[in-house]
Amino acid sequence: MPQYTPPLRDMQFVLHELLNVVDEFKMIPAHAEVDADTINAVLEEGGKFASEVIAPINLSGDSEGCALDRSTHEVTPPKGFREAYATYVEGGWPALSCDTAYGGQGLPHTLNQFFYEMLNSANQAWTMYPGLSHGAYEALHAHGTPEQKAVYLPKLTSGEWTGTMCLTEPHCGTDLGLLRTKAEPQADGTYALTGQKIFISAGEHNLAANIVHLVLARLPDAPAGSKGISLFLVPKFKVAADGSIGERNGIFCSGLEHKMGIHANSTCQMTLEGAVGTLVGEPNKGLAAMFVMMNTARLGVGNQSLGLTEVAYQNAVAYAKDRIQMRSLSGPKAPDKPADPIIVHPDVRKMLLTARAYAEGARALQAYTVLQLDKALGSDDEDERKACEAEVALLTPIIKAFFTDNGWIATSHCMQVFGGHGYIHEWGMEQFVRDARINMIYEGTNTIQSLDLLGRKVLHNNGATLKAFGKKIIDFVEEEGVNEAMQEFVNPLADIGDKVTKLTQELGMKAFGNPDEVGAAAVDYLRVVGHLCFSYFFARMAKIALEKQASGDPFYKAKLATARFYFAKLLPETAGLIRSCRAGLAPLMEMDEALF
Template sequence: MAQYTPPLRDMQFVMHEVLNVVDELKQLPKHADIDADTINAVLEEGGKFAAEVVFPLNQVGDQEGCTLDRQTHEVKAPTGFKEAYKQYVEGGWPALSCDPEYGGQGLPVTVNQCFYEMLNSASQAWTMYPGLSHGAYEALHAHGTPEQKRLYLPKLTSGEWTGTMCLTEPHCGTDLGLLRTKAEPLPDGTYRITGQKIFISAGEHDLAENIVHLVLARLPDAPAGSKGISLFVVPKYLVNADGSLGERNKIYCAGLEHKMGIHGNATAQMVLDGAIGTLVGEPNRGLQAMFVMMNAARLGVGVQSLGLTEVAYQNAVAYAKDRLQMRALSGPKAPDKPADPIIVHPDVRKMLLTARAYAEGGRALTIWTALQIDKELSSDDEQVRKDCADLVALVTPIVKAFLTDNGWIATSHCLQVFGGHGYIREWGMEQFVRDARINMIYEGTNTVQSLDLLGRKVLADNGAKLKKFGKLVQEFVEEEGVNEAMQEFVNPLADLGEKVTKLTMEIGMKAMGNPDEVGAAAVDYLRVCGHLVFAYFWARMAKVALAKADSGDPFYKAKLATARFYFAKLLPETAALIRSARAGLKPLMEMDEALF
């Protein structure tokens, strides 16, 4: 009973009216010929694929799940998944933003990101099969040997093969320094890899003829901890020198996790029983190479929750307009009906607007982030590349954690709009909630993202990266500070910017005395920074909407109303968060462990 319409109009607004992506991209030699019509046409077709081919599979995948044949170790994806993937490959969608040298179309990452938002709204579980392949492609593109690139990148680009990231082991989650998987050098330059991995998304399936696993393991003489980890490419089927498939490699699925959500994706327990692999990058520096894939995955998880926020919002709005329940407190709004539609009730509107504000703010942030990645990858100006890389590094934990936190809030609100029907499977809402809750955990829990932001991205360089984003905020505030119509947006943005600066200095000083102060404040701090970023983009969107408010297009009227809601009802959360962050370590640590 669920429905989905690709938000093409809002994507076009962000790209062409707020961020002017075409002008930005045309400055990059690689994208000098790009134009808005091309971008719009690609995304229109991508939206059709997402809504018409993938979306109908979402509830099917949730209800059926994946099936493991324990005799052959083969996994069958839910009904329709394989056929949809075949259409995806035949349509050339895997190659959208890949390097033309390996068969890619060379379109901007910005376009691919918008496409993936729509795919995640359609079915997060299905989208994870091709989505992880992009991370494997990027890691090999950045760190693979010429031979690895020749053998693997064309097939990953075409989608004929898919990719995974094999990191986690039963005894270690985020702490990869504890991993035990071993890699033994062989005379021919390959390695025999033995160990066990768990929670491997899309680790085994029947969608593609080969699966390219990127596996973290230790060499015999490796130092202890994270400094002794190497990265290996371990294909399901060995690849011959001419690119054809050879014999079955000794990596197989021993079990599937029974999860609360994303049932349509095979979360596999993988056993490596002397599997053959080749080294990616330098020995004992595997994390450096794997972080290319991990960071891509973290951005991807943020986009997963953005997609869920959008589709949940759409369905909740449709229900709220149709469902009759009670009368408005101020008197009947639909006197010709036995009750008013629930959208007249203030708290229902608050829940809907929360989801809408988080979806549209998240969309602006993720498109902007993708644009920075395009500039980082393709600018011929070294300083531009450096600045964009710093900005992407800064916002990556925010995209992952803030958007997934918001996705959990939004999908929960949208389920609440449905009342009792919300937890009934047929409506589809409870699936969005279950899927969204997972996103806050995997690819590094949101606490880990918060520690990464505050510890590594802000305090470690004395706020240099944060200052680069702060400069964007300051320039906008100075530019619009004299515009009376913008004061309702500019003033709270400027105020929060100053508070973030003060809070950062305060936590930094405390951390010099006790590093645990970072852990005490990090989660609150990330959410405050998330709101700073959202406030910046909502102010920019409000500026455009104000300028076009008299155009007669209701889109701008709605955008302004949503912006005002965000600043009035959501941004004030930062006051409590700042107070909590300043409370510091003592309230968390003064209770003796024995009393818990």
Template sequence: CGTDLGLLRTKAEPVGDGTYKLTGAKIFISAGEHDMADNIVHLVLARLPDAPAGSKGISLFAVPKFNVNADGSLGSRNGIYCGGLEHKMGIHGNATAQMVLEDAVGTLVGQPHRGLPAMFVMMNGARLGVGNQSLGLTQVAYENAVNYAKDRVQMRSLSGVKRADLPADPIIVHPDVRKMLLIARAYAEGARALVYYVAVELDKEHNHPDEAVRKESSDTVALLTPIVKAFITDNAWEATRHCQQVYGGHGFIHEWGMEQFVRDARINMIYEGTNTVQSLDLLGRKVLGDGGAKLTAFGKKIARFVKENADNEAMQEFTKPLADLGQKVQAFTMEIGMKGMQNPDEVGAAAVDYLRVVGHMVYAYLFARMAKIALDNQASGDKFYIAKLATARFYFAKLVPEVETAMITAKAGLKPLMEMDEALF
């Protein structure tokens, strides 16, 4: 069914003892079958006999590979089997399985016909996990590429010899090599700041004693989850490709390992809800769905930070473009929202560009916060803070300007996408 779960056909028949027998199939199940654990428990979506049509008629069931006895020991083999393994572009260390259910015994999770809300607890956690996966790929690709760029000698610097002791200069002296490395570094540092930020908000959502704070943190996590999933993974795809490019021809062969990072990064833009689905979720549900309340609340945090640093001259290079971006996002959101009210397909036409714009706003806010700490500590001479400032400056100068193009293409609207007749494709 992919994302359209209303098409689901797996059925669950009540047995009479509180359990159900499930018949159907699941595909693309990561680690769906393996011998690394004594048991595997699948969460399966299925329809009860009296289920209404569409996504509102789906229930969630726990289905183990081996049935579990009352004392916790493993019993008989359950009717869920691996029908095949997918041959994939990447993530070869993970068996992606096709699962077949034939009268498999399952236990209802939550309420009947309320499977989707229960499943999305797991799905949102998985989306945060996928963002972390791409952060890891960005970081490991960057570290490898930096080491290679410092070691590989090719040609001389355009501005003159930098290493007279070598027959050529290390490629890290070349501006475009540095650009590729800094793209990866900036996207890694921005992603790391974002996942830590969301982790703190998650802790507050679940554990803070003040109900108002829990609600605010819940809204923040909801707003930022599609950013973690889609923005980080899009950026990882770009970063790993740049890091592969640093290696030249060596990046294309297995020996150096860089091509694996590129292949592995590609799936993260697809699974746990494609990045287009994340973009629709951000714009349609998280922003327009509540009249912009969540986005406005986050915008107030940005405005408060800018105001707090209004008299800090050293921060102006970060706070001025951040404030400008915050205002542009507000106006941009209102314009897209008005067009969406006239034709909902306008939301679909703008969503991916919109996520890129909001993603950059979030990163710009976090980089500005990091820059403030780095400025406060740069007198110490600690190379960490010096590098952090340089990375923040690169991000604002070379990556934030993407928002201008994204807003222009989003505002171009639906017509360029839909005016060609289907028969002409």
């Protein structure tokens, strides 16, 4: 069975040495009192919950899966899941970053994201049950009526109730403008919803007393397309004004999806038959409200793949140190044994270091981005809030797509380290691969994220937000340009920065001539910009490690080695990606459809 050890040392490095979050929090009134001891204590206790409570039921949960009783429409998750959720609630974990006005602890989202990284490493399928509640909470916090907030937010904050997002329908995935679910106004101000939803994660279960579904639907007079979508709050059990639970509502699980991975999470087909709901936000403005939840979820999905990358790496390293096979090409490294441990072989090291670098780069970028989110939500400076909001919007599709692509690569590499054993369920590695694959698909496929980045976040404002982020990189390069020890890091960083600037300009000009050029280049472009971000943070981390390596702490030596590996072996991928971007649309469209 796979094991998991929370990477507390690297988390503390990112928080305290790279980002200096305590000083940053002092500038945010709501978090001004948060200190390093509090942060470290929360991470330590959260790591214990992840490694001791939910990690042990990950493999068994994958084998058992969920069970649907079609007569009652009730879903039972695997053994141990309900007890683990009760422990989670008793520990106050759902309330960590929630508003104190609704019973929350009011701690930074940055800290909550680190906690969730550990949960995702330990058991992604279990983590999805409480994970979606955060998105529902955020959407209601931003767009709910005072009455909705008063009734629902305390229950979501405490974990007594969980939440979902009900978007997709059998005939439409990402193109929500095609959805057909109807909402009929009722005399009492509520709405009766009828329709079908599919792929609803944690749509039905017995972990919590109630489930709060946020459902996209159309009013009778709604305009066609995405401009005619409204958002509704539809609880599993009807809720009275005082928050008490009443009879079962007309929304239920009519089928479970049989999936490649995340078997222990109930991915449901949901049927609505006159389900009673209340409007969230304005009529026909549902997508704006739902995007609060979707953007939260996209950051969460990137975090899922970061978690899987970390746990896969840990187990592959342990195996590579223990498994002996063949001799090193340069001579025996373990002469007292019949063969050398496979960690001596260069390609095994390449696979391990790829996973390690993708985990450490993702951890830094994720923390930085969510810190900007904390600033956007809590700063007193209006200009800073707007700048941080724009930067979070820019980096969100990168986190979702780049992290999940890398997670698929990393978990596959780590499974490969195990050889044939990696393909066997009991080792846990093939589950990490299967679980990682969905992360590239849901909450907007990675192609959708790439189109969002290049089309909406970069070209839409002539690259202004990307230039603002790039200015931070330019400033760092100029500051470290005279530091001889930093040349191996700042030179490739400056080079990829220049290439991204030129590539963006070229693609912008092509897009003026034919918008399809954006679609032809977007996926490769996002990956190039992802590497730009990782290069920036690896250079910053290397600077710290260089300054502190004399301390004798092997952590800094390892950090430098990982940064050097990243720049030497992973960043060069961008050369081929840039050439592919420049190849443009023609090679994709030349073949007649009939010839496919």
